[in-house]
Amino acid sequence: MPAPFRLYNTLSRRVEDFTPIQPGHIGLYVCGMTVYDLCHAGHARAMVTFDTFVRYLRHRDWSVKFVRNFTDVDDKIIRRAAELGIEPLELAQQQIDYFHEDVRALGLDEPDEEPRVSTSIGGIIAMVERLIERGHAYAADGNVWYDVRSFPNYGALSGQKVDELRNPDVGNGKRVPSDFALWKATKPGEPSWKSPWGNGRPGWHIECSAMASRCLGDSFDIHGGGLDLVFPHHENEIAQSEGASGCGYARWWMHNGLLTMPGGRKMGKSEGNAFSIRDLLQLFPAEAVRLYYLQNHYRSPLPWDQNALPTALAMVCRLYEAREVAESMKGQERAEDVAKSLGDDAQAVLDLSRAFDTQFYAALDDDFNTSKALSYVFELARAVNRFANHKKARKRGGPLVAEALRCFSVVNDALGLLGDDVSKFMQEVKEKRLGAMGIEREDIESLLEERLVARQARDWARADSIRDELEAKNIVVMDTAAGVDWRVRITGA
Numbered sequence: 001m002p003a004p005f006r007l008y009n010t011l012s013r014r015v016e017d018f019t020p021i022q023p024g025h026i027g028l029y030v031c032g033m034t035v036y037d038l039c040h041a042g043h044a045r046a047m048v049t050f051d052t053f054v055r056y057l058r059h060r061d062w063s064v065k066f067v068r069n070f071t072d073v074d075d076k077i078i079r080r081a082a083e084l085g086i087e088p089l090e091l092a093q094q095q096i097d098y099f100h101e102d103v104r105a106l107g108l109d110e111p112d113e114e115p116r117v118s119t120s121i122g123g124i125i126a127m128v129e130r131l132i133e134r135g136h137a138y139a140a141d142g143n144v145w146y147d148v149r150s151f152p153n154y155g156a157l158s159g160q161k162v163d164e165l166r167n168p169d170v171g172n173g174k175r176v177p178s179d180f181a182l183w184k185a186t187k188p189g190e191p192s193w194k195s196p197w198g199n200g201r202p203g204w205h206i207e208c209s210a211m212a213s214r215c216l217g218d219s220f221d222i223h224g225g226g227l228d229l230v231f232p233h234h235e236n237e238i239a240q241s242e243g244a245s246g247c248g249y250a251r252w253w254m255h256n257g258l259l260t261m262p263g264g265r266k267m268g269k270s271e272g273n274a275f276s277i278r279d280l281l282q283l284f285p286a287e288a289v290r291l292y293y294l295q296n297h298y299r300s301p302l303p304w305d306q307n308a309l310p311t312a313l314a315m316v317c318r319l320y321e322a323r324e325v326a327e328s329m330k331g332q333e334r335a336e337d338v339a340k341s342l343g344d345d346a347q348a349v350l351d352l353s354r355a356f357d358t359q360f361y362a363a364l365d366d367d368f369n370t371s372k373a374l375s376y377v378f379e380l381a382r383a384v385n386r387f388a389n390h391k392k393a394r395k396r397g398g399p400l401v402a403e404a405l406r407c408f409s410v411v412n413d414a415l416g417l418l419g420d421d422v423s424k425f426m427q428e429v430k431e432k433r434l435g436a437m438g439i440e441r442e443d444i445e446s447l448l449e450e451r452l453v454a455r456q457a458r459d460w461a462r463a464d465s466i467r468d469e470l471e472a473k474n475i476v477v478m479d480t481a482a483g484v485d486w487r488v489r490i491t492g493a
């Protein structure tokens with residue numbers, strides 16, 4: 001049996017016990033990218049949030065059908081394609097390919113379906129026809145408009161008042177300012193399809209209604225997206241879908257908070273303040289980016305901060321260090337006996353590991369509180385790192401930390417962190433941070449070589465000055481039994 005959980009519902013504005021339509025199964029639709037430019041850190045917050053949510057649900061034995069669409073027909077795509085002198089659908093395809101590369105690099109799983117507007121036109125036209133039949137829409141001069149006043153429940157999600165609405169859609173035949181376009185008559189240079197109302201293309205909102213019902217049915221469990229989509233997009237989806245089917249649409253509405261830039265502005269290409277995911281992944285491993293999002297509650301606004309990613313990276317490194325040191329511990333005794341004889345730090349590891357599942361799951365089952373769940377992970381990692389200082393830890397700590405290692409594998413399965421081999425991860429950290437700091441690996445190695453020669457010649461002053469020189473570049477030199485090693489100090493933490 002899958003584990004029960006609670007989830008905030010934007011529709012009721014409360015955290016509620018989640019109940020699926022079909023026991024054990026969850027249908028989830030998430031609004032995806034409008035593909036006219038690269039995925040940036042603002043989009044990635046939604047992508048990581050829902051990817052991790054699905055990952056967690058599956059970890060808890062839910063069967064999930066996860067659908068995330070591409071908006072490949074849109075004003076922004078048409079404008080950008082015209083600037084570039086290519087066809088809009090060609091630009092969209094190129095951006096979809098980039099998006100797939102980016103989310104793979106980010107370590108996200110593929111959704112079960114990724115419908116696109118351009119291949120969903122038949123379903124969209126059928127839904128518009130049904131809305132006209134049922135008295136929720138009217139055709140005029142090649143356009144079709146949704147009659148907002150025909151849907152008494154309009155505004156239930158967003159709290160908007162119909163009388164005060166001015167929908168920005170323009171075109172012929174619109175009766176009142178609140179009505180919005182379901183179908184737009186063709187204009188020169190735009191992609192268009194044949195329809196009962198003449199050649200044209202869908203309005204923005206109808207696509208998600210049509211794709212969600214095709215992939216998940218008229219009624220399904222959870223609809224997700226960024227908070228900026230609540231109005232008008234999701235409000236209009238409800239009006240369209242319920243207007244067409246006569247039954248309820250999504251039961252839960254789950255919205256992630258937005259990444260905000262100084263001055264409270266949204267991150268966006270049009271704002272000129274976007275960091276693309278591919279740029280960030282040049283500088284940081286994917287798990288640092290993932291942790292950066294997950295350490296904040298998904299519903300909170302997330303103010304962008306220069307130090308946030310270095311801090312997140314330093315935190316992931318500490319988790320890996322804890323796992324590495326735990327993996328290196330040996331021993332044959334019972335965990336309880338080790339704890340008893342090695343003192344409080346040892347006992348703390350055992351106690352925290354044994355309480356871990358209950359606390360970790362309780363946090364995630366209460367409105368997917370990843371930030372609280374991670375606080376238990378860090379507490380455990382700190383305890384392991386503290387225990388590792390005990391002089392007998394390496395020799396006898398193995399049985400004691402076995403349970404902590406099991407907890408770390410739960411974290412990987414549930415949240416997608418700590419999924420790498422430690423040395424591979426640390427290697428990636430070195431490469432990316434050296435690149436970020438503009439330092440060549442060969443320069444470090446030749447300085448270390450020079451330091452070795454100085455040490456052999458007992459020129460301690462020279463050896464120390466090389467160490468200081470590297471230190472100033474945030475390269476920490478470590479003399480170990482096995483020889484000289486070095487690591488990059490993660491700055492900004």
Ligand SMILES: [Zn+2]
Binds near residue numbers: 030031032208233
């Ligand atoms: Zn949508």
